[in-house]
Amino acid sequence: MQAYIALLRYDVGQLARSWLVRLWVALLVVPALFVVVVAANEDEKASETLAAYIAAVLVPLSALVVAIVSSAAVSAESSVAADSILSRSVTRSEYIAAKVTSRLGMTVLVFAAVAIPFAYLIVRYSKDVDTSVGGVVAGLLMVGTGLVFLAALGIALSTLLRNALLAALIVLAAVISSGGALQFLGLPWMSSTAVLSDLAAIFRGDVENPAWHATRVITVFSILTALGVAASFFVFRRRDL
Secondary structure (H helix, E strand, O other), rough: HHHHHHHHHHHHHHHHHHHHHHHHHHHHHHHHHHHHHHHHHHOHHHHHHHHHHHHHHHHHHHHHHHHHHHHOOOHHHHHHHHHHHHHHOEEEEEEEEHHHHHHHHHHHHHHHHHHHHHHHHHHHHOOOOOOOOHHHHHHHHHHHHHHHHHHHHHHHHHHHHOOOHHHEEEEHHHHHHHHHHHOOOOOHHHHHHHHHHHHHHHHHOOOOHHHHHHHHHHHHHHHHHHHHHHHHHHHHHHOOO
């Protein structure tokens, strides 16, 4: 347990000092402030403004950074991991558990720190507030669980592939292509792209059976996240160091 906590603190410190993570936060916050000012001075619907920012700025930037950071979780430190594990100072389970916790935790923390205040400010200062509280909460939860699943998939591929950039490209391509295919097949509650395209209606609560729709989406992405985490442990415990 002590080794896990030490690894977790080290990894969180690395992420906090990472220029990529800092740039990510800045690129999310600056456009968000601009959009809030525009919404307060223009007759734009709150649901449309909120959905446009999330679909055009928050999700694309976050998906790119999360894919890169999570796909480098293990592969970028393969020699360090091998030395630590082979010297028996840390177990494989402790090492991968620390990586999973720090990467998923970073994804949730940054998303929540940006999306929640932004949604509040849009609803508070927009001239045309057409959102519902339940719709906004459900929409943010759906987007958040989708990003967490992306991080879990990236970590799983990081334990399998040595090339972090290749793993990140595979993660992004898999999520985008599967989302489009599932949306085409009429399964919007399993599609990441369908969630983004329906965000404005979700924020307004205009989708059919909104509570059931949100529950299905969140459940699907949560199950996929659990499978990704389980795959990370399974593969890393059996990989050659």
